[in-house]
Amino acid sequence: xxxxxxxxxxxxxxxxxxxxxxxxxxxxxxxxxxxxxxxxxxxxxxxxxxxxxxxxxxxxxxxxxxxxxxxxxxxxxxxxxxxxxxxxxxxxxxxxxxxxxxxxxxxxxxxxxxxxxxxxxxxxxxxxxxxxxxxxxxxxxxxxxxxxxxxxxxxxxxxxxxxxxxxxxxxx
Numbered sequence: 001x002x003x004x005x006x007x008x009x010x011x012x013x014x015x016x017x018x019x020x021x022x023x024x025x026x027x028x029x030x031x032x033x034x035x036x037x038x039x040x041x042x043x044x045x046x047x048x049x050x051x052x053x054x055x056x057x058x059x060x061x062x063x064x065x066x067x068x069x070x071x072x073x074x075x076x077x078x079x080x081x082x083x084x085x086x087x088x089x090x091x092x093x094x095x096x097x098x099x100x101x102x103x104x105x106x107x108x109x110x111x112x113x114x115x116x117x118x119x120x121x122x123x124x125x126x127x128x129x130x131x132x133x134x135x136x137x138x139x140x141x142x143x144x145x146x147x148x149x150x151x152x153x154x155x156x157x158x159x160x161x162x163x164x165x166x167x168x169x170x171x172x
Contacts, residue, residue, distance in 0.1 A: 024124065031120040036113035041066070042080060043117060045073075046110040048157070049086065049102040056101035058091060065157045085109055 006014060029040040038046065048065045049055055057065070063073045077100050080086045085106035091097035102110075129137060141158075149155060 027124055028117070028120055031116060032113055035116040036109060038085075038109060038113055041068070041076060042085075043110070043113055045076060045080065045100075046085065046102065046106055046113070049100060050107060050110050052102075054101070055107070056099050059088075059098045059100055062100050064153045067154055080106070 025040055032038050032040055032043050036043075044066050045062065048062055049057060059070060059073060059077070062068075062077075063070050066073065068076070077086055077088060081088060083105075084103055086100050087103055088098050088100055091099045126134065145154070145158065
């Protein structure tokens, strides 16, 4: 099969995206490990649970919201459970399903981690972009996500902030 190679403009854009995908997660992960003793992925798990009704989600729903496989999520949740951040229990409506619930310790940890994480997101992403660039970034991310998240499985997670009440102070 003949592959249409990237031209210089396309290659310049792609290598920057690839570099961003490598550097940004590591930067955010390092800050969270240093300041709150959680990984970036653990922070996402805590955040999704903290925003869920009753601070609990079925493992399958949590996996979808964090874009994780069930085996990966199960492994991480098991480690978090041992640290007292979450607990697993059978779903009340279906004993075959498992629910992950945020503990009081997990809520304390996300509350501890959130200010530093927001500072890091501002420092490395939001505050280095103009309002116009931030709008462009949202549009670019939407275009890429339409291609990558074809089932729309993560759409509820990344679209939940598209329309916010006037008193919303955001989050991260």
